Structures are given as structure tokens and as C-alpha cells.
Amino acid sequence: MPMLPLRLTAGDDLRLCLEEVITAAALPGAFVVSGIGSLTVAMLRYAGTEQIKQIEADLELLSLAGSISDDSAHLHAVVADAQGRVMGGHLCHGSLVRTTAELLLAVVPAEQRLRRSHDAATGYDELVIGRTASSGNPVFNQKPPSNAGETWVNHVE
Template sequence: MAQEACTVVALRLTPGQDLKQALVALSQREGIGAACVLTCVGSLSTANLRYAGKSEGATLERPLEILSLVGTLGRGGVHLHLTVADEQGQTLGGHLLDGCLVRTTAELVLGVLPGVIFDREPDPETGYLELVVRSEP
């Protein structure tokens, strides 16, 4: 699928905001059909992650640096992975869940893909809602 240049959206989240909820709200409010996270730096006071192969999340409540946030946003929802480091430099990462609260700041840059829709549909092989890429009508 040929692709036009993306539109860049930059934003800053402030203390207490929920990282995932803010991204979902932005995507819905702006009618974003498809986007990817280009970069994210900042800190969290609480991180809520789901580790590989687990059904429930794990909550970390301490100062954490955001090392990376990667993933996709679209009409069908979001699929985001977060890596954080604690005060000892130990890193943890997993699926971003609701409840990741900004400590001082979260500076995000998103690439919005024109003419593309990211949907999610059940995949019988994985049992999860998986990405389906469509051209915008």
C-alpha cells in the first residue's frame, strides 16, 4: 500500500494524567484512523503493565522513567508497549494498561497516517483482537 507522508502530532501530558486514557481520548477526539508512536519520554508515578503470557496486569508504584513507548493507535483501538526504568536503573516492559499516571511530564510525538485505517478483529489463531490495515474510503 503506497503511503503519503504522515502528519506529526506533538503533545505533553501533565502530572496525574493517565497515559493510555489520554492517547485513546486524543485518537477519538481527533478522529485518527491510524497512527504510530514516534517517541515518548517522561516519568510515571504509577505504571500498570501486562507482561507476556499473563492475563492480569502488574502495578508498579514508585518514580519511573519512561524509556520507550511504541505501538499503534486507530479506530479499532490501541496496541501499545511501554518500557520503564526504576530508581536503580532496572527496566520492565509490557503492554500499556490504564492506570499509568504521569509523574512530571510525558512528551509524545505521534505520526498520523493519512488514508489508512487501523482496525482490530478477532484472530482465531491467536485468540486476540489483531491489527487489520485498511485504506480509508
């Protein structure tokens, strides 16, 4: 997978910029391999809740990971405040860079595509990995019906 290093600067919306990079460059998708820096605002959604928590402070971005497609992003961030308190969750729009954000993306190969599709088992839009058919149109693998104890790995043929 080709690697794409990025640096964002003060005032940039971290999630929005990542989504715009994928769209503007017409990339098939990417995974955030590494993300560090600082934020003035972190918009985080914690597990099991739909409410977004706005944290306004001088924050260190300790880690950022996730996947980005042209239709959405699933990003997890860990931040620490000036007292060393650590918070983490789903990164939402409105998370603003304080001084810098240094990021490394692993770009999905051109013959593959990432997207999100509703998963009845989880109730959420989940990652689906597809490939580009000879026609040039994306073809997505679909998860087979869920069976108790079954493990399924989405792969590209």
C-alpha cells in the same frame, strides 16, 4: 505521515489520553514513534499472562511504542525505577504521568484506517489496516487463510 507532538502533564493517564486524542480529533489512527517521560504508576501486562502488574514508584518512561485506533490501542512501555531496574510490557489504563510525557505520533493518512480484529491463529485482536472507499466507508483488508510457512503483509491498495 504527518507528525503530532504531544506533551502530557502530572496526573494524566498515559494510555487514556492517547486514545482520547485519536477519538477527539477523529483521526484514522496513529503510531507512537517516540515516548519518554516519567510515571508514578505503571500498569503493565507481561507477555503470556492476562494479569496486570501495578508498579507504584518514581519511574522513568524510557520508551513507548505502538499503534492507536479509534477502537483500541496496542502500546508497549519500558520503564526504570530509581535503582535502575528495567521493566516492560503492554501499557494498560491507569499508568499515570509523574512530571511529563513527551510523545510523537505518526498520524495515519486520512484515506487509511486502523482497527483491531480477532485473529483465530493468535487468539488475540490484531491490527487490520484499511482504506476509505469512495463511499467514505472504511474497507479493511482481511488476512487470507493461514498456510504453513506463508508470509502475509497487510497493505493498502
